[in-house]
Amino acid sequence: MMPGRSGSFWVFVGLLVLAYLLLHVSFGYRGPGPDFIAIAVLLAARRTTGPQAAALALGLGLLADALSLTAFGATALALVAVGWVGARTRDLFEGGSYLFTALYLFLGKWLIDALYLLVAPDARAGAVRGALWTVVPLNALYTAVAGAFALAAYRWTVGERPGR
Amino acid sequence: MLVLTLVILLLPPAYQQPLRTALRGTILRPFIAAQAQLAARQGRSVDVTAIRAQRDSLAALAAAQASLALENRQLRALLRIADRLRSQFRPATVLRLGTAGAESTFIVDVGSAEGVQVGSPVITAEGVLGVVWETAEHSAQAIDWTHPQFVVSAMTANGDAYGLVQARRGRFREEDLLVLTGAPFSSDVRPGARVVASGRGNVFPRGVMIGTVLGIEEADTGWRKSYLLRPAVRPEAVRHVLVGIAAAGDLSAIWHTAAPPDPALADTTGGGAAAAAAAPQPDGQ
Numbered sequence: 001m002m003p004g005r006s007g008s009f010w011v012f013v014g015l016l017v018l019a020y021l022l023l024h025v026s027f028g029y030r031g032p033g034p035d036f037i038a039i040a041v042l043l044a045a046r047r048t049t050g051p052q053a054a055a056l057a058l059g060l061g062l063l064a065d066a067l068s069l070t071a072f073g074a075t076a077l078a079l080v081a082v083g084w085v086g087a088r089t090r091d092l093f094e095g096g097s098y099l100f101t102a103l104y105l106f107l108g109k110w111l112i113d114a115l116y117l118l119v120a121p122d123a124r125a126g127a128v129r130g131a132l133w134t135v136v137p138l139n140a141l142y143t144a145v146a147g148a149f150a151l152a153a154y155r156w157t158v159g160e161r162p163g164r
Numbered sequence: 165m166l167v168l169t170l171v172i173l174l175l176p177p178a179y180q181q182p183l184r185t186a187l188r189g190t191i192l193r194p195f196i197a198a199q200a201q202l203a204a205r206q207g208r209s210v211d212v213t214a215i216r217a218q219r220d221s222l223a224a225l226a227a228a229q230a231s232l233a234l235e236n237r238q239l240r241a242l243l244r245i246a247d248r249l250r251s252q253f254r255p256a257t258v259l260r261l262g263t264a265g266a267e268s269t270f271i272v273d274v275g276s277a278e279g280v281q282v283g284s285p286v287i288t289a290e291g292v293l294g295v296v297w298e299t300a301e302h303s304a305q306a307i308d309w310t311h312p313q314f315v316v317s318a319m320t321a322n323g324d325a326y327g328l329v330q331a332r333r334g335r336f337r338e339e340d341l342l343v344l345t346g347a348p349f350s351s352d353v354r355p356g357a358r359v360v361a362s363g364r365g366n367v368f369p370r371g372v373m374i375g376t377v378l379g380i381e382e383a384d385t386g387w388r389k390s391y392l393l394r395p396a397v398r399p400e401a402v403r404h405v406l407v408g409i410a411a412a413g414d415l416s417a418i419w420h421t422a423a424p425p426d427p428a429l430a431d432t433t434g435g436g437a438a439a440a441a442a443a444p445q446p447d448g449q
Contacts, residue, residue: 024262025195026202054165061169066187068265069297069305070313072180073173075264080169119173120265 009047012154016040017060025067032138034146035109037064041079042108043101043151045086057083071120078115082108096162098148106144110136185300196303199259200273203403221289253287253406254278260400268311268331270294270399272407275302279409283367286405291373291396292316292361293405304407308399310340317364318344318374325351326362329374329393332381338400342375342393353377353391369408 020036023029037060045053061076068074086108093100113136155162172180188196256272274280276299284296286306294308295316307314310331318329327346334340344359357377363370375393382390 021192021195022198025192026198028199028260028262030260030262030267051165058165058169062172062183063187063191064263065265066184066192067261067263067269067271067305068184069269069307070177071265072177072184073169073175077166077169077173080165084166116264 008158009044009154012150013040013044013056016043016150017063020064032135032142034142035112035139036146036150037061037075038079038109038112038143039105039147039150041083042086042105043147045083046090046104048087050084050087053083053087054080071116074116074120075112077119078112081115082112085111098152098162101151102144102148105147106140109140109143113139181298188300196259196271200257203257203259252279252408252410254280254409256286256405256407258403258405268314268399269297269305269307272296272304272306272405273302274407274409275300275304277301280304280407281409285368285372285408287368287372287408288397288402288405291375292368293397293399293402295367296407306407309342309395309397310399316368316374317362318359319362320351320353320377321358321360325353326364329359332392340395341378342395343381344377344391344393345388347389347391349387349389351389353389355379359391359393 016036016039020040023033023036041053041057041060044056048056057079058076061079062073064075064079065072086104089104093104095101095104114132117132117136152162154160172183254274256274259271259273261269261271272280272286280296280299282296282299284304285292286294286296286308292309294306294311294314296304296306298305309316309329310333312331312333314331316329317326319326325344325347327344329342329344332341332343342359344353347353355377359374359377361368361370361372361374373396375395378392378394380389381392
């Protein structure tokens with residue numbers, strides 16, 4: 001990442017986290033919708049190293065898990081694993097288009113939720129197996145669209161070209 | 165990093181709690197406070213009539229409870245027995261959270277400073293809502309009856325059948341129901357029968373409404389029957405609750421429960437198993 005843009009990108013990540021906390025903690029929203037923390041981790045993973053992405057994912061995951069009574073660490077684990085994989089995808093895919101970003105966010109969010117359902121004790125106890133093919137893809141779609149729009153807004157603000 | 169996360173995930177809840185508490189008390193604090201402000205503002209402006217009705221019901225419930233406690237005190241004084249069954253409640257506002265893992269949980273704006281403890285019952289004027297799982301100084305987090313680990317010791321209102329009530333998840337959260345398990349195979353509980361807390365386990369006061377029977381869920385090879393229940397309280401609609409702050413007593417009169425005295429409660433050893441089942445187990449075991 002270019003040094004001059006580094007600061008503004010982390011402000012962008014901070015705004016995404018703020019949006020997540022406002023939506024889900026302050027307003028208590030529980031319905032389907034974009035996961036701004038997943039967007040923050042997945043987009044940051046494309047611009048940082050694996051360990052840096054994992055560290056960010058750990059911090060944000062624990063923040064998201066802080067209000068969980070029986071699955072503390074489950075979101076963090078899912079975010080760390082997918083964040084690290086996301087950072088490694090730079091070696092495989094160079095895409096920076098919005099279509100690629102949306103697809104990347106969709107798959108990333110789907111994997112995060114799938115891992116979460118796998119490790120969260122509550123998820124195992126409940127009838128959530130069907131969620132993997134119903135609610136989870138819907139949330140992934142919301143996340144992909146919202147993430148692509150957020151990235152476009154960021155790029156427009158800082159004057160970054162989509163092709164990088 | 166992955167190993168560190170795994171360690172955190174596998175830590176016993178008692179070791180996770182300080183980390184959770186620190187995050188809630190620092191970074192998340194303004195966001196939770198914002199929801200409390202929003203809830204207060206909403207309570208003042210949006211649906212004043214509905215909330216006033218809910219509060220009036222709770223006030224009536226609290227008043228009835230107070231008179232029962234007084235009556236109990238007088239009877240206990242007569243009988244010179246220990247003041248074991250004095251029951252008190254605190255009114256509280258419910259805050260809902262939308263973060264991962266916070267499904268089936270809620271926060272109330274009363275905590276250990278107000279006398280709330282782990283295991284304190286949370287009820288509404290309609291009946292059982294949940295149980296406190298974790299406390300802070302001025303707030304507490306509770307699970308509602310839709311949580312997979314929620315269990316309450318229950319009986320039919322006429323005392324014919326005893327058992328445990330747990331959640332039965334539907335395809336959607338709105339379809340979540342309750343199920344009375346462990347009822348004797350010989351029991352014949354008709355649809356529409358009321359199911360109330362039995363008081364075993366000393367978590368929920370005896371007599372608090374849980375739900376009404378919809379029908380038989382399954383008859384377990386001649387040994388046990390399970391009954392599906394329509395819950396008395398839908399958690400998503402609740403904004404104000406009463407939180408128990410002391411040992412629970414008998415609230416049968418409030419919900420018009422005419423069951424005869426529970427023989428298991430007279431025999432303390434007999435109620436032990438049910439008590440263990442109904443008590444919250446924050447360690448997740």
